[in-house]
Amino acid sequence: MGSGQVTSSSELFDFQGKHVTVAGLGVSGVPAAKVLHARGAVVTVVNDGDDARAREQAAELQALGITVRLGDGATLPEGTELIVTAPGWQPDKPLFLAAREAGVPVWGDVELAWRLRGPDAAPWLAVTGTNGKTTTVQMLASILRAAGLRTAAVGNIGVSLLDAVLGEERYDVLAVELSSYQLHWAPSLRAHSAVVLNLAPDHLDWHGSMEAYARDKGRVYEGNQVACVYNVADKATEDLVREADVEEGCRAVGFTLGTPGPSELGVVEGILVDRAFVADRQRNAQELAEVSDVNPPAPHNIANALAAAGLARAFGVPATAVRDGLRAFRPDAHRIAHVADIDGVAYVDDSKATNTHAAEASLAAYEPIVWIAGGLAKGATFDELVAKSAKRLRGAVLIGADRALIREALARHAPEVPVVDLDRTDTGAMLQAVTEARRLAQPGDTVLLAPACASMDMFTNYNQRGDAFAAAVRELGA
Template identity: 55%
Template sequence: MSAPLSELTHRDADWAGLRALVTGLGVTGFAAADALMQHEAQVTVLDVGNASETQETQAGILGILGADVRRGPEHVDAWPQHDGAPLEVDVVVTSPGWRPDHPVLASALERGIPVWSEIELAWRLRPRVGAAPWLVVTGTNGKTSTVQLLTSMLQAAGLRAIATGNVGTPVLDAVQHPDPYDVVAVELSSFQLHFTHTMSPLASCVLNLAPDHVDWHGSLEAYAADKARIYARTQVACVYNVQDPQTEAMVEEAEVVEGCRAIGFTLGTPGLSMVGLVDDVLADRAFVEERRTSAAELGTLEDLARASGGDGTAAPAPHLVANALAAAALARAAGITPAAVREGMRAFRSDAHRMSVVAERDGLTWVDDSKATNPHAALAALRAYPDIVWVAGGQLKGAEVDDLAAEVAPRLRAVVLLGADRERIAQAVRRHAPDVPVHDAGVTDHGDMAALDRVMDDVVARCASLAQPGDVVLLSPAAASLDMFPSYGSRGDVFAAAVRRHLGEAPA
């Protein structure tokens, strides 16, 4: 038997013999099982068994290493057995896809067995001495861009930094890398935070809060409570959104390390202990000595203008400016200079599928915002353009769309819908924009890629017939993609390819 769990706070502790149950054989599940076995733990892995070829390979590797890998629905519907008796387990390490009310996790908690996220395990597997500090980000939207902006700023300062968590490299891989990092920028979902208990980041941030994943958490209040966990035990700075009072309330209620500061970011003029905008300048009134009377320049809107792949002449979208300010606050909390913050913004490029211009032809602009997988994310894109043919639909995950439809109604030329919850969006549009044409593409089920290409060709043709010169045709679904597509990226790729076919262009 290993040391008590209370002593397993670093990689040099006695992990040998720890009896660990890992639930889920995805990216995080494999990383967790592999890391535990490297430290001589006894590992059992449970998975429903609908595995990809990669997961088949991973299951084989873990089996060779000595893990007890159990795959199939019969292994995940109740607490596992061994020789006719309940399996004896010291800790469960779970994957984000497993809800807290899953029978295995619920049974663990009833038995008094601790449940950890892979984030909790990664925190406990850092070295005893010289561990890289963590800068952590959550929020309903903007997490990936913020973490990538932050990483760019850290690297511009000459630090060996990595974007990890829900983006890029799994945290477990990052903390165990043979060439240690100087600092780690971590994107965290509410799923990951739910079972994270001892993490103590250098600085933390909740970007915003809007209804999402209510089906997983059970209520908006539970979702918000899990987001708020990111601020617990923060050491230097809790960064909050001045325009979203819920995030400031989270900071006020957090138990933090003594001396930790509350730092706001705002698209308005910054007050004391804030970063914000002064005309077109991103300004810091939080990390300068004379902050009552002066501010440090962190960059300009022009520095961000090329981030979306444009030519630098168009102003950056407000959500990108907000993300840059949040990233700058976290970077400054880590001691990064204003010059490095600016260089990091200049070097940053947005991910694909987030307000990415696909084509401009005949007075129409075609924009792929497939990454907008909830109404709050779609609102950021819809606010950016005055006249829109909106392509939307998919899985709403329990979110409501009435507020979104009401706010963007004056901007809508027409709406084209597909996906499982398209009728709910149609009803919201009809309530708040009764004069706006709504076209139902008539597709819900997942099909093969050829079928999806045909569907999107029809969607694009309909958009072209409804649009007028000067309009933006915007794919911003406000919903998840898995009812029809393998991922939001696939959805965006299929849309972009259909646009290019419609315009007679060669594939990109």
């Protein structure tokens, strides 16, 4: 880990009279435009779309005196001194290329919130990674609350960061979920402590390469004050810690599902233990919680709990609060959620497993499995996933537009596994999928919806897909 002088970015930026362009309306653009306007900036909002929703939002902003250009997100408005962008806008858009040529800085909503923090602002405990961010941040917030701290889960989840830093409520510490998009546009973010949970290919169409994706994730470690928490099982996360420029005294802290070494958190005989934030960590360990306190106690969820515990301990939280916070935590819907047991077969909804990395973690939690998978592959390949999971599979039922990619991977790496290929993409296909899975399953098996794909070919989102699965299971058991 490098060590360098970190300049504070908490001084309030003076927006008075500054010409600021906000790129994109939506959930981050509208509040950003309002906040900037209220601070005296001359705000112009540009937006690619010109639909009914955009016109409605534009009218709301224009009533305040903010200029809005609909259907023109490519042109840099004359006189622009700063761009504040929605996180999803790709870096290669003409607007940003023009800004680079003109020497105009680009911030995201996270950078704006960071710059607008007051002098007594709550420190940030930051979480990123390909999978597990939301669960880890929620676990972290639960642990912090159990310690009696005023906190909120914010960022890419729950309370918006702008509301958190500008609202009337005072926080002791914030549990902040950050996507790679948000980190790309947050050059001066400096967290108290941070974790990269894992790294797997995702959003490469946006970042351009795996190297660029990893680099943006690694920004979360820049300027960390107390701890850079990393995944011992994922060397790429440790490499990012080594490359980070942090404050003097900041430590690298690993988490592992195995027995922890010094400066690590891990698991010993069903107990989550800390050998990082204890006196004489060469010889001592602190018991934090039991594996059974983690809900659900699937391997990847235990890893999430250890990461959350690492950040909480870095903030000085006592061991008892880790235990109490994990016990109080309840996962969101569609995250390895047990739906029902029918005729000795468990039905589990992990519709949130929208990429291969998440599906691999889900599949590792059960055995034997009848796997329901498929949807929009987003450029993913499935050979590695199937090869690693083949021995756990009783059968597979495939749905969705890109199911052939999974079928072909199964034929290559698990030719003995029976496969049902449902040639339909209507929402009613889920009932047929669950019915076919029931036919393949035997008592003691788990029917697992872990699609490894996005849902938009058949459903509005992964929530609707999970709801359809749960409804089909209930109909089966009626």
